[in-house]
Amino acid sequence: MGIFRVLRKPSQLAFLGFWAVLVPATMTGCNSTPDLPPPCMPPSFSTSVSEARAGDSVIISAPAATCNPSYGAGAKVEISISTDSGEKLLDTKAAMEDNGAFEYSYRVPKTAKPGVLSVSAAPADVDWCDDTGTNNRLKDESDIERTSCEIPVRLLAIVD
Structure with a gap:
């Protein structure tokens, strides 16, 4: 309840909601192509x-x-x-x-x-x-x- 007592204006709550969605979405991983295998260099000849x-x-x-x-x-x-x-x-x-x-x-x-x-x-x-x-x-x-x-x-x- 502490954060909501400090954030009383609707614009402040909207800003907090934006970050609550954005941060977890960006933390799901760096791989933009999850169905492809990871990079693989050819063997050294x-x-x-x-x-x-x-x-x-x-x-x-x-x-x-x-x-x-x-x-x-x-x-x-x-x-x-x-x-x-x-x-x-x-x-x-x-x-x-x-x-x-x-x-x-x-x-x-x-x-x-x-x-x-x-x-x-x-x-x-x-x-x-x-x-x-x-x-x-x-x-x-x-x-x-x-x-x-x-x-x-x-x-x-x-x-x-």
């Missing part, structure tokens, strides 16, 4: 070796994610390999499991010169970058715009 010679095979792979990325049936990973001068040696899409796991074998060209190659691998045709705090996977969209993530890169040294 690796190369089987950090150094290779011309003609060697290198396995590029990733384990299953510990969360549920739900890439779907027919999911693909986009793999790119470039020289330090920017020349693309490989730009392909390979099979990936719904959970983000994949394995791809790459043979270093016999004509490869010593140097450093940049290897990148990321889920293809989906906005895989869920670092914004919301689930932003956009399957089957044509104009996907990646959020703030950078494409993950591993370095592979080609030696004599």
Whole structure:
């Protein structure tokens, strides 16, 4: 009864009523899409070796994610390999499991010169970058715009 003795004017009671409705409504949670799973980054990929010679095979792979990325049936990973001068040696899409796991074998060209190659691998045709705090996977969209993530890169040294 103490608060109502202080608030005697109708406008004061209306103001109190407004806040009594607004505060609990905003405290129900931050998730604006409760039917979607939480954000899930793709699993980190690796190369089987950090150094290779011309003609060697290198396995590029990733384990299953510990969360549920739900890439779907027919999911693909986009793999790119470039020289330090920017020349693309490989730009392909390979099979990936719904959970983000994949394995791809790459043979270093016999004509490869010593140097450093940049290897990148990321889920293809989906906005895989869920670092914004919301689930932003956009399957089957044509104009996907990646959020703030950078494409993950591993370095592979080609030696004599």
